[in-house]
Amino acid sequence: MAHLQVFWILSMVTLLTQTNTNELPELQANHKYSLGVSTHDLTVLVDGNKTFEVLLRGTLDQDVSIRLVKQHEYLVDLNPYNFTISAFSPENQTINIFGIQPGLLDITAKSIPDEPWIVGDLFIRVTVARSAAIIYASIIFGWIYFIAWSISFYPQIYINFKRKSVVGLNFDFLTLNIVGFVLYGTFNCGLYWIPEIQEEYASRHPRGMNPVLLNDVVFSLHAIFATILTVFQCLIYEHGDQRISKTASGILGIFGIIVLFTSILAAVNVMHWLDFLYYCSYIKLAITIIKYIPQAVMNYRRKSTSGWSIGNILLDFTGGTLSMLQMILNAHNYDDWISIFGDPTKFGLGLFSVLFDVLFILQHYVFYRHTTELSASTLTNVTAVTNSTEVTREKDEKQHY
Structure with missing residues (x-):
């Protein structure tokens, strides 16, 4: 889910109404x-x-x-x-x-x-648009994907509650998700609420707009809340032998060292707090790129998507598709294709997320569509047997050679 695009893309929509409030x-x-x-x-x-x-x-x-x-x-x-x-x-x-x-x-x-x-202070940013209809369509798309992404957390929460189990929900994905949203929320809250950081941003970009809007702050805080709720379900519901992998722990350890080191540098005035927030956003970007991999691999090994909510994926796919369509509409309307091709990260992040959504949809409706809904304990046993088989195969291969 390319939620970092919320702060990138909505800034274009608000060109219609937002004014610069920096002091002289x-x-x-x-x-x-x-x-x-x-x-x-x-x-x-x-x-x-x-x-x-x-x-x-x-x-x-x-x-x-x-x-x-x-x-x-x-x-x-x-x-x-x-x-x-x-x-x-x-x-x-x-x-x-x-x-x-x-x-x-x-x-x-x-x-x-x-x-x-x-x-x-005599300057003005002018946007020349081809069509007012496209402007309104872009705004509508923006609100639809904002809503879709906001409610996409709850199908997984509901299915966990219904099954009284979180077997099938990958803990690496969930851990990366909560860390990513905490960092994203830190970035948004810092730029939206802390005057010193706003002043530093204004000094670097005297004619720029604060890229963080109230929508971004509300979304990130809500995402943290919904993800924490899912983590709480993992503590009280059946989870089998699922745990955070050593690989994910190592990656998060590296991210933690970076956050700790940069926060200390900011605290002792070696670097600005704004730069610390930028590091937080870079880590969030990295997490967005890798966080779906553990869940996709887990589904493949289990040959099942049971316990993993397809509703979450369908909503995420809707949001990601509309966000990219909005970018394309804006690029056409303002003849600003360089915003897509000049900085492919913005568009590529959304495309990467949508491609993973397509993979999950194929896993659910095509590859493993005949998998029946098993009990949590049965699925746990299937996973354990699969892992045991892999270990045995590795031993046999070593003995063979």
Whole structure:
């Protein structure tokens, strides 16, 4: 399940509404006036118009001439490009944007007098879209996959409760899942709630938006809760001889050392806490890539998917497919294919997750479709016999050679 995409993809949806709320730099605050804008984010359709205002903050002691600068000349037309705000009768200036071609661009400004603090906050991120219908379809897709991913935990919880057993649910998968979500939640909560980390992010990306939204925080905390509930079921229900493997323990040990080491470096001010959160997100990314492997191997060895909820997989497949469709729609609507092909990690992570979902669907409905629902103890015995057979085969092979 490529949940890390929630924070990547929803940021594109919120271009319609989110504005930058960073405070003015200290340099600007030390002067009598500066210029800003009514919004830092604007979406306009091709052949459509939108307006924004250049705002005067403070009191002018001289006339200020402004020239707007477009990152890409061919995407939009601005009216006016050049204007002057008079110290004698200062007024906010309304700017009209006309969409020409789909794409993304920044609009900045230069001033006379040429002082950076005058126009430091005068910038706007413009998205030129082909179609309003595609924008709304993208938003709908976003909410559907958000809901699908959010409820995907509960089919497994229900089947565990119904069977009073967790035999068939791989403990390596579950352990990797809880660690991944805790790290993901740490990243989201840190960037959403801690002012010092937000300030560090703003200093590195002065014209960027905070990538973490309330949706991301709610989702990650809910995921932690649902996964902990599943872990609790493993403690009270029959689990046979299932346990966390040495391989998974070793991988988690390495991840734990990285988290501990980077947190100590951040605590003693050798590195920023923002960098610590980035390390957490990288580990979450790695876990997302490997966490399905133990469950797929376990299903193969048992020749059964009993105890592993197909409902979870179907919901995850729905969410992953819609998330990729949303990315494709946005790339077409904003002519921003580089967001997919320029950084294949974003799209590839979702595709990787969906391919594993397809494998689980094939295991459940094709490869092992004739496997009957056995009791938990029977399935445990089947697993034990299979493992014993493998050990015996290995011994025979050694004796043979």
